Amino acid sequence: MFVLRLVVSRVVLSLLTLLLVSIIIFALLEVLPGDVASRILGRDATPESLAALRAQLHLDDPAPQRYFDWLGGILRGDFGEALTSSRPVTQILAPRIFNTLVLSAAAFVLYLPLALIPAMVQALRRDGPLDHGLSVITLVLLSTPDFLLGTLLLIAFVITIPIFPAMSLVDQSSGVTEYLRAIALPAITLAIVMAVYAVRMLRDNLIEVLDSEYVRMAELKGLPRRQVLLRHALPNALVPTLNITALNLAYLIGGVVIVEKVFSYPGFGSLLVDALQLRDLPLIEATVLIAAVVYVGANLLADIGAILLNPKLRAG
Amino acid sequence: MPAAVAPSITAPPGIWRRAARRWRRAPTSFRVGAAILLIHAIVAITGPWWAPYGLSQMGTGIPLSGMSWDHPFGVDQLGRDIFSRVVHGARIVILLSLSGTLLGLVVGAVIGLLSGYVGGWIDDVVQRLIEALISIPFLVLALIAIAAAGPELAGNALLVILVVALVYAPRIARMARAAALDIVTRDYVTAARLRGERAWAVVRREVLPNASGVLLVEFALRAGYAPVLIGSLGFLGFGMRPPTPEWGLMISENRALIIVSPITVIGPGLMLASLVVGLNLFTDGLARMLGRTVKLVEK
Numbered sequence: 001m002f003v004l005r006l007v008v009s010r011v012v013l014s015l016l017t018l019l020l021v022s023i024i025i026f027a028l029l030e031v032l033p034g035d036v037a038s039r040i041l042g043r044d045a046t047p048e049s050l051a052a053l054r055a056q057l058h059l060d061d062p063a064p065q066r067y068f069d070w071l072g073g074i075l076r077g078d079f080g081e082a083l084t085s086s087r088p089v090t091q092i093l094a095p096r097i098f099n100t101l102v103l104s105a106a107a108f109v110l111y112l113p114l115a116l117i118p119a120m121v122q123a124l125r126r127d128g129p130l131d132h133g134l135s136v137i138t139l140v141l142l143s144t145p146d147f148l149l150g151t152l153l154l155i156a157f158v159i160t161i162p163i164f165p166a167m168s169l170v171d172q173s174s175g176v177t178e179y180l181r182a183i184a185l186p187a188i189t190l191a192i193v194m195a196v197y198a199v200r201m202l203r204d205n206l207i208e209v210l211d212s213e214y215v216r217m218a219e220l221k222g223l224p225r226r227q228v229l230l231r232h233a234l235p236n237a238l239v240p241t242l243n244i245t246a247l248n249l250a251y252l253i254g255g256v257v258i259v260e261k262v263f264s265y266p267g268f269g270s271l272l273v274d275a276l277q278l279r280d281l282p283l284i285e286a287t288v289l290i291a292a293v294v295y296v297g298a299n300l301l302a303d304i305g306a307i308l309l310n311p312k313l314r315a316g
Numbered sequence: 317m318p319a320a321v322a323p324s325i326t327a328p329p330g331i332w333r334r335a336a337r338r339w340r341r342a343p344t345s346f347r348v349g350a351a352i353l354l355i356h357a358i359v360a361i362t363g364p365w366w367a368p369y370g371l372s373q374m375g376t377g378i379p380l381s382g383m384s385w386d387h388p389f390g391v392d393q394l395g396r397d398i399f400s401r402v403v404h405g406a407r408i409v410i411l412l413s414l415s416g417t418l419l420g421l422v423v424g425a426v427i428g429l430l431s432g433y434v435g436g437w438i439d440d441v442v443q444r445l446i447e448a449l450i451s452i453p454f455l456v457l458a459l460i461a462i463a464a465a466g467p468e469l470a471g472n473a474l475l476v477i478l479v480v481a482l483v484y485a486p487r488i489a490r491m492a493r494a495a496a497l498d499i500v501t502r503d504y505v506t507a508a509r510l511r512g513e514r515a516w517a518v519v520r521r522e523v524l525p526n527a528s529g530v531l532l533v534e535f536a537l538r539a540g541y542a543p544v545l546i547g548s549l550g551f552l553g554f555g556m557r558p559p560t561p562e563w564g565l566m567i568s569e570n571r572a573l574i575i576v577s578p579i580t581v582i583g584p585g586l587m588l589a590s591l592v593v594g595l596n597l598f599t600d601g602l603a604r605m606l607g608r609t610v611k612l613v614e615k
Binding site for chain 2: 013016017018020021023024025028029042139140142143144145146147148151152154155159250251253254257258261272273276277279284288291292295296299
């Protein structure tokens, strides 16, 4: 019962946060001082085009009414029409979201071994040269911005050893092999950035578990070290890993913005940048809100996971 | 003259000797980080005096001629020397990063400490607002803030500073609030409150000094990521504008040239990555010296 109440309160708080996020997005983009229409059209706009845009966006309505109209539409699944192409925002978003989901799934598949293997090696060879060496590599990679890492991979695998395409272009007609070739480099970039972030924390967690009493006990019973690590230590490092993974998912939402742009991959992130460059307000609002929903959702799942995995709470 | 010698033995060691002793005892990461930062600081301060060419001087060599003794980082399309541009860029990147982070620290610390000290419904409201701002991914929040500022302010250094502060302030406020919640339970805070001091006075005199360690580490941590954030904005075309030699912008400008002359991208990249490595090592060491474990910055 207690667990259920805790979960419900987390869900309610998350919804409240999202409501506030929608207000912040709306306020930033539509209520801030200055005329929205002239901000979209720039300095050389004619009075007629300004008036037309104002009518299209209902800018003459009071702000609270516009906000509730917008929110009501979203709750019905209607994000309005994009300014630049006059197509429904949902129609533009759908294929982009699909592409980003494919990319993120590939990145996560690569991320798990990239994070777990170095962390386990480091925990087993603690304070040895291998541990120190991997620590230095992790730190350098951690300090390399994702757009730089992506560009360096581009130099290495497109120019020096040309095995991948320079532009990761795909569309609805692309087959599986085309997708795989297109997403390989962006997925590797994202996976490396997420993995180096996790490796350090995972290493420390594993060492902490390896030092605990029950692991000592298992060792004294004569179990081989590898088995102790896999059977006893790893499951206990799961909860912190879950948290790191949620944080990484949060990174991923911002990361795809950069990485998709580096590799010209037509996903959700590059759509946001394009929408910002074109100042397409309905499209910007929709993408930012979806990014926030994914972020809050990921944190909520991690919270609930931690609650359910916590034996103290489970028994209570 | 024994009388003259005696005091110098009993007197506390001078400030330089104490500093030297601290330096020897500091963790390796702190010393390596500080050394890297010192090099960057020297380049940032003195660079414009010894950089071989001006920051947007054209025709310094054959465009895209690659690495040479005259042009260690190559020459771009317009014939500008990349090495000189990178050197000129150091002070811009460092100044933008430090002032943005500092502004974020001041705003975040004031909001977080006050909110944690005052408590009640004000704290609830502030906490929800912070939570909401943090729920918009980092880079996305920066991008929509720039969009909100409109085309007139685009490429303005002040806008970049404000955006860095906007992104950091809620995250710093959350840390500051957590620190304040721990400090307000102490006796000296209760005593000050019972003396009838106002909230702002208690926060300034009792809470702030005791939270300074947390805030210092938080500042170093955020400053370490600020060059990347500014570089990302520049890279996407929403930060500084050409011909500013901001490193992220330079990487984006020279990206079209990587097939002919990859060094034009690697040069600015090397500077950016080494600055961030230095800041990360420095922060790691600083946190250890202050007896804290440092959680690496969220990206």
